[in-house]
Amino acid sequence: MAPNIVFLGPPGSGKGTYASRIAPKLGIPHIATGDIFRRAIAKETPMGLKAKKYYNSGKMVPDEISTGVVIERITQPDCKNGFILDAPYDVQQAREIDKRVKIDVAVNLDLSEEGVIHRLSKRVVCRKCANIYNLRNVRPKVDGVCDKCGGELYEREDDKPEAIRKRLRVYEERADPLLDYYRKKGILINIVTKDPDLPPQVTIEKIEKALKEFFS
Numbered sequence: 063m064a065p066n067i068v069f070l071g072p073p074g075s076g077k078g079t080y081a082s083r084i085a086p087k088l089g090i091p092h093i094a095t096g097d098i099f100r101r102a103i104a105k106e107t108p109m110g111l112k113a114k115k116y117y118n119s120g121k122m123v124p125d126e127i128s129t130g131v132v133i134e135r136i137t138q139p140d141c142k143n144g145f146i147l148d149a150p151y152d153v154q155q156a157r158e159i160d161k162r163v164k165i166d167v168a169v170n171l172d173l174s175e176e177g178v179i180h181r182l183s184k185r186v187v188c189r190k191c192a193n194i195y196n197l198r199n200v201r202p203k204v205d206g207v208c209d210k211c212g213g214e215l216y217e218r219e220d221d222k223p224e225a226i227r228k229r230l231r232v233y234e235e236r237a238d239p240l241l242d243y244y245r246k247k248g249i250l251i252n253i254v255t256k257d258p259d260l261p262p263q264v265t266i267e268k269i270e271k272a273l274k275e276f277f278s
């Protein structure tokens with residue numbers, strides 16, 4: 063089995079965490095979009111060099127180059143026995159990827175809007191050292207004060223419920239057609255998380271079980 067897996071899910075769904083925990087157990091690399099961009103640029107790969115030009119001029123990197131960076135990465139030798147691609151992309155990019163690499167299964171981390179808001183709005187950041195506190199798991203010793211440096215903790219604009227709702231709308235615009243695309247191919251696994259406070263391990267086991275069933 064050389065599973066080429068895509069993880070999808072809204073911000074706060076935990077897909078990055080799950081992907082990074084499951085990939086090593088399958089002995090395949092976890093590929094996160096942010097990382098591959100930094101890596102492609104640092105290594106000055108052909109696509110990295112193209113992306114760099116846009117970065118340096120402060121312009122948005124065009125979709126074809128973002129897709130190019132992803133394809134360049136998933137065609138590296140370490141991906142020949144599979145990978146987990148944790149990437150928010152759209153149908154157009156999925157089609158381009160399919161021309162080069164066969165995606166075997168897409169795992170969607172399905173968390174309700176309230177669940178996403180519950181998870182993301184419980185974050186505060188230190189103004190001084192930028193340490194992030196997820197108040198669901200870690201409470202600072204003194205409310206509103208950073209344990210590490212004594213700085214003031216605040217909620218980022220981005221993490222306020224209204225901003226989260228907006229981010230979700232933006233996400234859904236791209237993701238809904240993409241989910242349809244994989245559903246029609248018959249390779250979509252939907253993992254529903256009803257309780258946003260469940261420990262990650264519970265969802266990880268659920269995903270592993272679903273993958274096992276899918277490939278059996």
Ligand SMILES: [Zn+2]
Pocket residue numbers: 188189190191192193208209210211212213
């Ligand atoms: Zn601090």
